Amino acid sequence: xxxxxxxxxxxxxxxxxxxxxxxxxxxxxxxxxxxxxxxxxxxxxxxxxxxxxxxxxxxxxxxxxxxxxxxxxxxxxxxxxxxxxxxxxxxxxxxxxxxxxxxxxxxxxxxxxxxxxxxxxxxxxxxxxxxxxxxxxxxxxxxxxxxxxxxxxxxxxxxxxxxxxxxxxxxxxxxxxxxxxxxxxxxxxxxxxxxxxxxxxxxxxxxxxxxxxxxxxxxxxxxxxxxxxxxxxxxxxxxxxxxxxxxxxxxxxxxxxxxxxxxxxxxxxx
Amino acid sequence: xxxxxxxxxxxxxxxxxxxxxxxxxxxxxxxxxxxxxxxxxxxxxxxxxxxxxxxxxxxxxxxxxxxxxxxxxxxxxxxxxxxxxxxxxxxxxxxxxxxxxxxxxxxxxxxxxxxxxxxxxxxxxxxxxxxxxxxxxxxxxxxxxxxxxxxxxxxxxxxxxxxxxxxxxxxxxxxxxxxxxxxxxxxxxxxxxxxxxxxxxxxxxxxxxxxxxxxxxxxxxxxxxxxxxxxxxxxxxxxxxxxxxxxxxxxxxxxxxxxxxxxxxxxxxxxxxxxxxxxxxxxxxxxxxxxxxxxxxxxxxxxxxxxxxxxxxxxxxxxxxxxxxxxxxxxxxxxxxxxxxxxxxxxxxxxxxxxxxxxxxxxxxxxxxxxxxxxxxxxxxxxxxxxxxxxxxxxxxxxxxxxxxxxxxxxxxxxxxxxxxxxxxxxxxxxxxxxxxxxxxxxxxxxxxxxxxxxxxxxxxxxxxxxxxxxxxxxxxxxxxxxxxxxxxxxxxxxxxxxxxxxxxxxxxxxxxxxxx
Numbered sequence: 001x002x003x004x005x006x007x008x009x010x011x012x013x014x015x016x017x018x019x020x021x022x023x024x025x026x027x028x029x030x031x032x033x034x035x036x037x038x039x040x041x042x043x044x045x046x047x048x049x050x051x052x053x054x055x056x057x058x059x060x061x062x063x064x065x066x067x068x069x070x071x072x073x074x075x076x077x078x079x080x081x082x083x084x085x086x087x088x089x090x091x092x093x094x095x096x097x098x099x100x101x102x103x104x105x106x107x108x109x110x111x112x113x114x115x116x117x118x119x120x121x122x123x124x125x126x127x128x129x130x131x132x133x134x135x136x137x138x139x140x141x142x143x144x145x146x147x148x149x150x151x152x153x154x155x156x157x158x159x160x161x162x163x164x165x166x167x168x169x170x171x172x173x174x175x176x177x178x179x180x181x182x183x184x185x186x187x188x189x190x191x192x193x194x195x196x197x198x199x200x201x202x203x204x205x206x207x208x209x210x211x212x213x214x215x216x217x218x219x220x221x222x223x224x225x226x227x228x229x230x231x232x233x234x235x236x237x238x239x240x241x242x243x244x245x246x247x248x249x250x251x252x253x254x255x256x257x258x259x260x261x262x263x264x265x266x267x268x269x270x
Numbered sequence: 271x272x273x274x275x276x277x278x279x280x281x282x283x284x285x286x287x288x289x290x291x292x293x294x295x296x297x298x299x300x301x302x303x304x305x306x307x308x309x310x311x312x313x314x315x316x317x318x319x320x321x322x323x324x325x326x327x328x329x330x331x332x333x334x335x336x337x338x339x340x341x342x343x344x345x346x347x348x349x350x351x352x353x354x355x356x357x358x359x360x361x362x363x364x365x366x367x368x369x370x371x372x373x374x375x376x377x378x379x380x381x382x383x384x385x386x387x388x389x390x391x392x393x394x395x396x397x398x399x400x401x402x403x404x405x406x407x408x409x410x411x412x413x414x415x416x417x418x419x420x421x422x423x424x425x426x427x428x429x430x431x432x433x434x435x436x437x438x439x440x441x442x443x444x445x446x447x448x449x450x451x452x453x454x455x456x457x458x459x460x461x462x463x464x465x466x467x468x469x470x471x472x473x474x475x476x477x478x479x480x481x482x483x484x485x486x487x488x489x490x491x492x493x494x495x496x497x498x499x500x501x502x503x504x505x506x507x508x509x510x511x512x513x514x515x516x517x518x519x520x521x522x523x524x525x526x527x528x529x530x531x532x533x534x535x536x537x538x539x540x541x542x543x544x545x546x547x548x549x550x551x552x553x554x555x556x557x558x559x560x561x562x563x564x565x566x567x568x569x570x571x572x573x574x575x576x577x578x579x580x581x582x583x584x585x586x587x588x589x590x591x592x593x594x595x596x597x598x599x600x601x602x603x604x605x606x607x608x609x610x611x612x613x614x615x616x617x618x619x620x621x622x623x624x625x626x627x628x629x630x631x632x633x634x635x636x637x638x639x640x641x642x643x644x645x646x647x648x649x650x651x652x653x654x655x656x657x658x659x660x661x662x663x664x665x666x667x668x669x670x671x672x673x674x675x676x677x678x679x680x681x682x683x684x685x686x687x688x689x690x691x692x693x694x695x696x697x698x699x700x701x702x703x704x705x706x707x708x709x710x711x712x713x714x715x716x717x718x719x720x721x722x723x724x725x726x727x728x729x730x731x732x733x734x735x736x737x738x739x740x741x742x743x744x745x746x747x748x749x750x751x752x753x754x755x756x757x758x759x760x761x762x763x764x765x766x767x768x769x770x771x772x773x774x775x776x777x778x779x780x781x782x783x784x785x786x787x
Contacts, residue, residue, distance in 0.1 A: 228510065
């Protein structure tokens with residue numbers, strides 16, 4: 001636990017906060033005219049926003065939005081990407097060629113731009129954001145899964161399974177995917193960080209959650225208008241976003257170090 | 271760990287860039303031109319076509335109309351005074367001085383006729399035509415006199431002749447003034463290098479005014495504080511106005527305005543055609559609190575489209591004070607309660623300030639048990655929906671209303687779009703009759719009484735729930751003096767504005783320096 005340090009704790013707080021936001025009865029849309037733009041105080045740690053709503057409660061609700069989007073998008077992307085990538089590498093031939101070209105096309109196009117275009121076409125809303133980000137998110141996993149599969153599919157245990165007449169599905173799910181899961185897991189943690197940023201970006205542009213629901217991106221957008229008089233409206237969600245993304249990335253780094261056998265052995269020798 | 275190191279590098283580079291930019295941007299430009307920040311850019315400098323508020327306000331500086339309004343919104347002569355030859359014939363006599371166009375030629379009755387004939391020709395599709403359809407024909411008497419023949423008598427007819435006069439030769443050439451102006455106003459056109467930058471010059475003394483479009487409110491405030499612009503008017507959240515008020519180098523002035531905000535309803539909606547529902551909404555909206563906490567300054571609760579100081583305005587009226595208990599009672603009577611709540615769709619534009627107000631109204635209506643589904647759209651979609659009657663409830667403003675013929679335009683049952691602006695399809699025989707009666711009455715005092723009766727009836731019947739008249743404010747730097755706000759939010763104050771020249775201020779600083787050393 002110790003070596004994961006602070007970053008893991010931040011991630012745990014983020015996830016717990018988003019779960020808690022569903023259990024606590026938060027009043028995120030209660031307008032209080034008399035506390036409009038009030039600064040932080042002992043009762044309300046992060047002050048109030050432009051409609052007098054408590055920023056802390058909206059921050060918690062926003063953490064739920066970012067968490068649910070990140071987990072769903074990464075979940076979809078990992079499943080779809082891994083299956084497509086592994087099958088492509090394992091089956092080879094024409095199927096592989098088409099998939100590789102498809103991946104190249106997706107990778108050549110800026111992902112966030114494609115997501116903006118998709119969210120724009122489908123209309124704003126959290127479900128459409130999830131779809132848009134998943135559409136661009138699977139590609140990275142597919143490429144990684146394909147490369148990893150290519151390197152392990154010639155191993156003896158796979159050949160043995162083939163010789164024994166195992167079905168392709170069984171080989172892919174039992175003999176290939178478990179072997180390539182470590183790098184995919186690392187990729188997924190970095191993916192979470194970029195999805196959190198992407199969701200905030202789309203919400204900032206008005207394509208994400210719709211009022212009165214809260215998202216860090218939309219909180220920052222609403223706050224920019226009052227930056228001169230109430231900087232806490234931008235600082236609170238901005239710092240939350242930065243901390244979570246940094247923590248997820250650092251945790252991913254640690255995870256990679258831990259799962260990397262060579263790095264471990266060098267450490268052991270030293 | 272290389273990823274963390276990269277993040278660190280990025281942060282340092284970003285910080286360095288910010289510091290560099292900040293030091294580069296430290297010198298503010300100095301010039302004698304007055305820079306006026308606008309929230310929206312002017313679209314057209316042709317008074318025959320301009321309808322948006324910014325263009326209309328700038329056109330008032332560049333062009334002159336025949337008639338203008340005083341503080342009580344009574345019509346007064348501008349380019350011309352008038353006399354009634356018969357109930358349906360007005361003779362306008364152009365004043366002797368101050369009617370030169372920008373090219374030096376003198377404005378004559380030919381230009382007046384050409385301008386109005388152009389607008390009246392349906393083929394030209396001028397948006398100004400609607401208010402002028404009562405004109406039968408226009409006859410030139412001589413160079414300085416022109417007769418307007420009407421289809422039917424209208425003692426308030428001159429109030430419609432506020433449109434800027436365009437030179438006849440430009441109309442003959444078929445030019446639309448979308449890149450320059452050609453008026454006879456107090457200002458002349460200098461340059462319009464880009465949509466967001468327009469430079470005009472005061473004829474009297476050559477003082478130049480540069481209108482600069484700065485969309486973002488915070489940026490507008492920052493530019494004012496840094497001296498990149500000298501003056502800005504309206505379109506800021508109240509908090510930013512307070513922020514500016516606390517600056518020593520900035521002066522802020524407020525004035526009660528006449529822009530009327532309201533909630534509009536679809537009268538053909540099965541729920542909203544019930545008078546009790548509209549009343550319940552009027553009682554449920556706490557207008558005083560919204561004004562106190564959100565609008566502030568000189569904003570006042572409204573009862574009618576016309577302000578009380580208008581000559582035909584409603585002087586004393588029993589407004590709908592905030593009364594949630596009464597609202598609940600009325601809803602109950604109309605058959606709605608907690609088990610069977612009233613649900614409404616409320617449309618607004620996607621302007622952040624409008625959404626903010628709409629969210630508060632949504633919350634206040636929720637308190638009496640009305641579930642409001644708030645939908646915000648970009649302006650074009652929203653306005654299109656409103657004009658074609660696709661709404662249950664919406665909020666909007668009437669800007670700069672001076673002529674009481676607005677009641678025919680908005681509430682007469684014959685004024686449904688495209689003929690008028692009765693967008694909620696309001697139909698009330700009494701109102702129709704009173705409007706017709708007011709317009710045929712020849713005596714202005716009697717007219718005022720009938721118009722007040724109309725407003726009293728509308729306040730009872732609530733085709734609109736009147737909200738408030740938003741205030742106007744202007745914020746300027748210390749080197750600006752003499753700018754007076756106008757009730758309709760026009761930029762006419764620029765006629766008397768004085769900018770203490772940068773030479774004065776640089777001399778002052780030179781003096782200070784010489785004293786010090």
